[in-house]
Amino acid sequence: xNIRQEVSDAYEMLYKQQLNIKxxxxxxxxxxxxxxxxxxxxxxxxxxxxxxDTTRFEINLLDKSIHFKWTSNVDFHSNxxxxxxxxxDWDNIVNNTNKKDIVILYRDPLKRLVSAIIQDSLSLIExxxxxxxxxxxxxxxxxxxxxxxxxxxxxxxxVNNLSIPLGNPTIHEMMWYLYxxxxxxxxxxxxxxxxxxxxxxxxxxxxLNSINIDRNKIKFIDxxxxxxxxxxxxxxxxxxxxxxxxxxxxxxxxxxxxxxLNHTDYRLHNNLYGEIVGYDILKTYHTS
Amino acid sequence: xxxxxxxxxxxxxxxxDTYKFNLSQTPKAFFxxxxxxxxxxxxxxxxxxxxxFSLNLPxxxxxxxxxxxxxxxxxxxxxxxxDWDNIVNNRNKKDIVILYRDPLKRFVSAIVxxxxxxxGMGQSRLLLYPAxxxxxxxxxxxxxxxxxxxxxxxxxxxxxKRYSMDKDTSSIPLMMKCLYKIHLNNLxxxxxxxxxxxxxHxxxxxxxLNSINIDRNKIKFIDxxxxxxxxxxxxxxxxxxxxxxxxxxxxxxxxxxxxxxLSDGDFRxxxxxxxEYVAYNILKTYHT
Numbered sequence: 001x002n003i004r005q006e007v008s009d010a011y012e013m014l015y016k017q018q019l020n021i022k023x024x025x026x027x028x029x030x031x032x033x034x035x036x037x038x039x040x041x042x043x044x045x046x047x048x049x050x051x052x053d054t055t056r057f058e059i060n061l062l063d064k065s066i067h068f069k070w071t072s073n074v075d076f077h078s079n080x081x082x083x084x085x086x087x088x089d090w091d092n093i094v095n096n097t098n099k100k101d102i103v104i105l106y107r108d109p110l111k112r113l114v115s116a117i118i119q120d121s122l123s124l125i126e127x128x129x130x131x132x133x134x135x136x137x138x139x140x141x142x143x144x145x146x147x148x149x150x151x152x153x154x155x156x157x158x159v160n161n162l163s164i165p166l167g168n169p170t171i172h173e174m175m176w177y178l179y180x181x182x183x184x185x186x187x188x189x190x191x192x193x194x195x196x197x198x199x200x201x202x203x204x205x206x207x208l209n210s211i212n213i214d215r216n217k218i219k220f221i222d223x224x225x226x227x228x229x230x231x232x233x234x235x236x237x238x239x240x241x242x243x244x245x246x247x248x249x250x251x252x253x254x255x256x257x258x259x260x261l262n263h264t265d266y267r268l269h270n271n272l273y274g275e276i277v278g279y280d281i282l283k284t285y286h287t288s
Numbered sequence: 289x290x291x292x293x294x295x296x297x298x299x300x301x302x303x304x305d306t307y308k309f310n311l312s313q314t315p316k317a318f319f320x321x322x323x324x325x326x327x328x329x330x331x332x333x334x335x336x337x338x339x340x341f342s343l344n345l346p347x348x349x350x351x352x353x354x355x356x357x358x359x360x361x362x363x364x365x366x367x368x369x370x371d372w373d374n375i376v377n378n379r380n381k382k383d384i385v386i387l388y389r390d391p392l393k394r395f396v397s398a399i400v401x402x403x404x405x406x407x408g409m410g411q412s413r414l415l416l417y418p419a420x421x422x423x424x425x426x427x428x429x430x431x432x433x434x435x436x437x438x439x440x441x442x443x444x445x446x447x448x449k450r451y452s453m454d455k456d457t458s459s460i461p462l463m464m465k466c467l468y469k470i471h472l473n474n475l476x477x478x479x480x481x482x483x484x485x486x487x488x489h490x491x492x493x494x495x496x497l498n499s500i501n502i503d504r505n506k507i508k509f510i511d512x513x514x515x516x517x518x519x520x521x522x523x524x525x526x527x528x529x530x531x532x533x534x535x536x537x538x539x540x541x542x543x544x545x546x547x548x549x550l551s552d553g554d555f556r557x558x559x560x561x562x563x564e565y566v567a568y569n570i571l572k573t574y575h576t
Contacts, residue, residue, distance in 0.1 A: 006543050007542050007543050007546060010543060010546030010547065010550065011392060011393065011396075011546065013546075013550060014392065014546055014549050014550050014553070015392060017550065018549070018553055018557055018558050019392060019557070019558055019561060019565060021558065021562055021565060021566075110295060110298060110299055110303060111295065114295075188477075191555040191559065192559055193555065193558070193559055193562065194555070199562065199563070199566075202562075202563055202566045202567075203566070205494075205566065205570065206566045206569060206570055209570045209573050210573070253291050253294075254290055254291055254294055257291065257294035257295065257297070257298055258294070260298045260302065261294065261297055261298050261301060261302070264302060266480045266482065266483075268298075268302045268303065269302055269303055269305065269482070270480065270481060270482055270560075271559070272303055273305065273482070273488060273491065273563060274488075274491050274562065274563020274564075274566065274567070275563070276303060276305075277491050277492075277494065277495045277563075277567075278563075278566075280345075280346065280495065280498075281494070281495065281498045284346075284498055284499075
């Protein structure tokens with residue numbers, strides 16, 4: 001085998017093994033609307049609006065045939081009537097026979113990352129209890145501090161009620177360390193794409209360039225913009241408007257921004273680079 | 289309010305970026321490319337050194353980017369600026385030729401070039417001997433590698449051919465594999481991909497094309513890895529100089545780089561290239 005053939009074969013193998021990227025989206029539907037979104041982009045809000053759990057699909061856009069594959073969701077039967085209608089809606093979109101509104105939710109990647117770090121860190125407290133004490137002890141916290149922290153974490157069940165008590169500097173400080181550990185992991189050691197900040201805007205751009213659809217027929221909603229375009233849209237189609245926006249605002253966003261500003265390097269930029277460009281392109285689709 | 293100002297601070301300090309392009313011109317064509325996308329080949333075509341600019345997209349004003357070999361206000365550079373104004377204002381008469389390529393092929397080529405570049409720097413020798421000793425190579429082996437690297441000058445366009453590795457008769461490929469591995473590890477785990485020859489290309493192009501008001505049908509897209517040789521054929525069609533040397537790195541061990549990536553690569557390779565692949569696939573849809 002000559003060197004060119006060898007290189008070409010190695011390229012094919014590597015591409016298939018490590019770079020044949022599939023894109024995942026959350027799809028939801030109502031009688032009037034088909035929603036395309038992703039985690040940390042209004043997903044819990046949409047669950048309440050549609051009164052159904054998240055349905056997540058994987059699309060292999062690179063093989064040029066648009067099909068979607070059910071990805072695991074323990075709360076759903078893969079052949080429910082709700083899902084059958086999703087499949088039907090998708091076929092209609094791909095074949096340009098869709099009658100429902102198509103609503104695409106997107107958001108600023110940095111705001112999404114900050115929200116994802118908060119959510120991932122809070123999950124870590126729950127799932128990684130065994131190492132919680134040793135971690136905090138290594139930062140100089142006492143067992144008492146950690147007990148207090150654990151008690152605070154257990155004092156409420158829902159994130160909306162779990163605000164960091166401003167009067168307790170120790171809990172603040174402990175949350176700062178947890179966020180820092182998670183940011184270091186996600187930017188330096190772990191798989192950024194496997195976190196809640198997996199790509200969203202760029203997959204949307206390739207989706208919109210892969211299906212034959214008139215972009216003027218799509219309603220784009222930037223969920224961080226005010227006035228609340230999503231809430232107003234839901235009202236306009238007489239849908240259930242959730243009263244709770246599930247914002248992570250009370251969970252110490254300022255701590256995360258502080259770490260990103262003072263303790264990160266080029267990796268933050270490199271991880272968000274494509275998403276920022278995708279966001280700006282979606283913004284031009286939205287506003288032009 | 290506090291979060292909003294912290295957001296702005298992180299965005300401006302860590303995320304905001306400029307987008308870099310190589311721009312070249314002839315009386316009939318205006319070329320847009322980047323390092324590792326036929327840049328040396330184009331230098332031979334236009335008989336000028338690389339001219340590199342940055343843009344604060346979506347703003348389309350050109351900013352001179354450092355280049356020690358060209359005078360910033362030469363006639364050639366002035367004409368690039370005039371051509372650019374014409375493109376932005378939609379009165380351009382020259383062909384606009386955009387060169388792009390598969391991100392993995394470009395990445396591998398960049399690894400080869402960066403490693404060869406590092407090996408050619410005098411100060412690298414201080415680290416070369418101890419680095420290769422740890423892999424079990426002797427001083428004689430490393431002397432041989434240095435001799436091989438010095439046998440031609442990198443600015444000589446014929447040098448690549450004289451550097452081909454004889455796989456059967458020497459330990460040079462083994463040593464090069466170790467150096468490629470060190471560079472790959474640095475780039476994927478510790479170094480800044482955006483500061484290497486593998487800095488983003490397709491993503492900035494995608495953003496550029498969505499920022500300027502230009503009919504994409506008027507643009508000639510050329511994927512430089514495709515056969516038949518579309519770039520060579522285009523140059524012939526406008527009666528331009530067609531360089532005989534394609535400056536390919538294909539005999540400098542891309543097979544070794546693929547081998548390392550296949551055996552040792554993890555999610556970091558995918559994460560480093562995902563955004564570029566999305567943009568590449570979208571450029572492909574513009575092209576075809």
